[in-house]
Amino acid sequence: MTRGRLLRKPLDTADKRTFRVRSAAALGPQPSADLGPCGAFVELRRSPCSHGLLRNLPRVIFAALLALPLLASFAAAQSISQKGFLELKGIGYPQTTTQDDTQAVGEALVRYEASAKPATWLKLTGALNARGDTHDQTTWDGVDWEDRGVTRPGLSVRRLSGLLSHGPVSLEVGKQFVRWGKTDILNPTDRFAPRDYLTVVDNDFLAVTGARLTAGLQSNTLDLVWTRFTPSRTPLLDQRWSGLPEQLQALPLVDAGAQFPTRSQAGARWSHVGSGFEFSLSGFSGNNNLPLIVTSVPTFPAGVVAAPLPVAMPPAIPASVPIVRVYPQIWMAGGDAAVPLSFFTIKGEAAFFGTSDARADQYWLYVIQVERQSGEWFFVGGYSGEVVTLQRTQAQFAPDRGMTKAFLGRAGYTIDTNRSLAVEAAVRQNGDGSWMRFEYSQASGQHLRMTAQATWIRGEPTDFFGRYNRNSHATLTVRYSF
C-alpha cells in the first residue's frame, strides 16, 4: 500500500499531503483539461491528528454520553425540539487501486440536532457531529466550525443559527444550509451548497456561514443570501476516491494548501408559485466551491528548482510537485421550474457560469427530468447536459460537471411500512462510463434502520466515472435514531 508522508500544516492554508514517486515519466505539462472533469485531487498529507476508528471510537462514545444528560434536560423544555442518530457504516471494496489497497472501511457518526424557540419571533437551531473512521479520513482537533480541512473534523458544529421572523420576512444568521433548485439529480443553481466529496458518489452537504433574508408569502418569495466562502471537501489524494489519472498516480504530488478567497459571496433568488406551475430565477456572485488544481514549481533532488513543470520530460525524478487548490471567482445566472402534468411532473434547471478568472471555463449546465409516483413506485428520469462556451485548460475537481452529458434515473419501491428498494443509475451518453446503485432499506422498531447498498462503477479511464473504475463497493449502514 502506498501511503503519504507526514508534513506540518501551514497556519494559513489547509492540510497538505504528499504522494510518493513511482515514475518520473508521467511528469509533463501542467495538468490540464485532458484530466477530465475530475482533474487531479491534491491533498496528500497525513494529519498529525488523524486516527483510526479504534482510537476515535472512544471519543465518539464519550461525545454521545456527554450528549445524553443534555438530551434529558432539553426534553424537559416544551419549546425545545431535538433529534439525532448514531450511525455505523461498513464499506467493502472488492478491488484495490494503485494508491489505496484498503478494502474495508468503517465509519461511525453521531449527530445531535436541537432547536429552541425562546420567543415567537426567534428560533435557535444547532447541530453537532462527532465521527471517526478506520481510514484516516477524520481529524480530531478540538471543535471545528469552519469545515475547511482536507479531512473530516472529528467533532464539529454542523449547524448553529438564529432565525428571526416577522410576518412575511425572516432573517437567518449563522451556520446554516441553503438549498436552491428543484431538480433531484443535479442542481446547477444550488450555489450555496458545498459538499463533502471524500467518497465522491456518497457525498453529504456542508453548511455555510452567513445571513439569509427571505421575504414574501406563498406566491412570490425573494431570497437574499450572503455568506462567507466554504469549500467543498475534495477526495484525499492518497486514497481511492482521488480518481487520479494513471500518469499522475506516480508523481510525488504535494498539497501546497488552498487559496481560499477572502471575499464573501452573495446571491438572490425570486420564486413564484402558481396554481399549475412554479419557477425561480436566481443569480450568484462569489467563488466556485469546487477547486481548480494549480501546480507550482517542482523541486528536484539536491534542491534544484525547475521552471514550472517543463514540457519536456525532466531527466531526474522531482522530489515534489506542489499543487494548490484555487477556487475561481464565478458568477451564475439561472433558473428552475416545475410543471405538474397529467401523467408526470416535468422539472428543469439551467444556469450559466461566467468567470473573470483566466484559468476557469465558462459554461452552461442544465438538467431536465420527469418524475412520477404510481402506487408504491417512484420514478425519476432525466438528462443532464453541459455546453462549454469558453474552454480553458486548467485541471479541476468538478463532480457536478462530471455528472453531465449523461442520462440519469432513479426508481424506488416501497415494499411496506418498514421496507423499501431503490435503484439509481447514471449512464454517459457516449457509453464511456456508468454508475449504478442498488439499495435495500429496512426499519426495525421505532429507532433502528439497516440499509444495504451495492454500487457499481464502470468506464473508460478518460471518463469521470471511469476514474473510479475500481471503486465499486458494497455498504452496510445501521442507524439508531433518537
Next chain:
Amino acid sequence: MNSRIENHSRSCFLELENYSRSCFLGRSTVRKHSGIGFWRIAVTLVAILLAPAIARAQDARQIMEEAQKRTDAKSQHYEGLLQVVDAKGKVTDKRWSYDRTGSHGRSKSVLTFTQPAEVKGVALLVINYPDRASDQWMWTPAIQRERRIAMQDRSTRFFGTDFSFEDLEERDTEQYDYAMVGDDTIEGVACWKIESKPRKTKSSQYTSSIVWVRKDNYAFQRVENFVQGAIARRLKYSRIENVQGIWTGRVLEMADLRRNSRTVLTFEKLEYNVPMKDENFTLQALRRNQ
C-alpha cells in the same frame, strides 16, 4: 335567442344540484324574452319527472352542507397518534402534529411528523381551494428541500400510512355532487347514506364515495371510497365527542382494502379556534419551522 335559452336550460340542469330550485326561479327573466312556449313546457315536464330525484339530491346536498357547516372552525390543532397495522398484523407507531387555519375549501394545513425519530420534521403543507384540487408540498429536512406533490401522485400512500395524499385534503361540498342512497344504521346509530361523486373540477383518485352521516348530530360515521366501482378505502369514525361545540370523531380508522392494511389515527390535544397566523402556512414557513 333559442340557443341562448337552450344553453341556459342545459347549464341549469347540469348545475341542478348546485342551485336547485333557485336556478329555475332565476330563469324567469330569460323566459320573458323567449316567447316560445315549447321550451317552457319541456322544461316544466322534465322538472316534474325529475322532481323526486331532485328532491333526494337536494336533501343529500342539504345534509352534507349542514354537516360541513357544523364543523366550521377558524382553526384546528391536534397531535395525532398513528398506528399502522400491516396485512400480517404488525403495528408501527407514528406521530404527527396538525395545524389548520380556515375551514374546508378555504383552509390551509401543515402536518409535521414528530415520531419516529427518523422522519421527525418531515412536513406536508396543504392549501385547499373551493373550486379545485388542493396544492400540496412535502418538506424533507434531510435534504432541506420541498417537493410539490403532483396531482397524479395524490393516490399514493402518505409516508407508509393508509391515508393517501388526497385523503389529507379537506373536502368541500362545492366539489361534489350528492345523491341520497337511503337510511342505514351503523353500530346502532341511525345514519343517512349518501353517495358523493367528484365534479370535473375536482381531480380525484376516487370515482365515488358513500358517506354515512349521523342523524343525531350530522357527524360522519363512515366513508367508503370507490375506484371504478370497487371499494378502495374505508374510513371509520369512532369516539365521536363534542369538542368546543363541534362533534368530532376522535379516532379514525382508514383501511386500505386492496392492501389489507389499516391505520388508526387518534386525535390527542384536539382544539378548535386556536389563534394561528396565516404566514405559518407557506412554503417559507415549512423551511423555517423545521
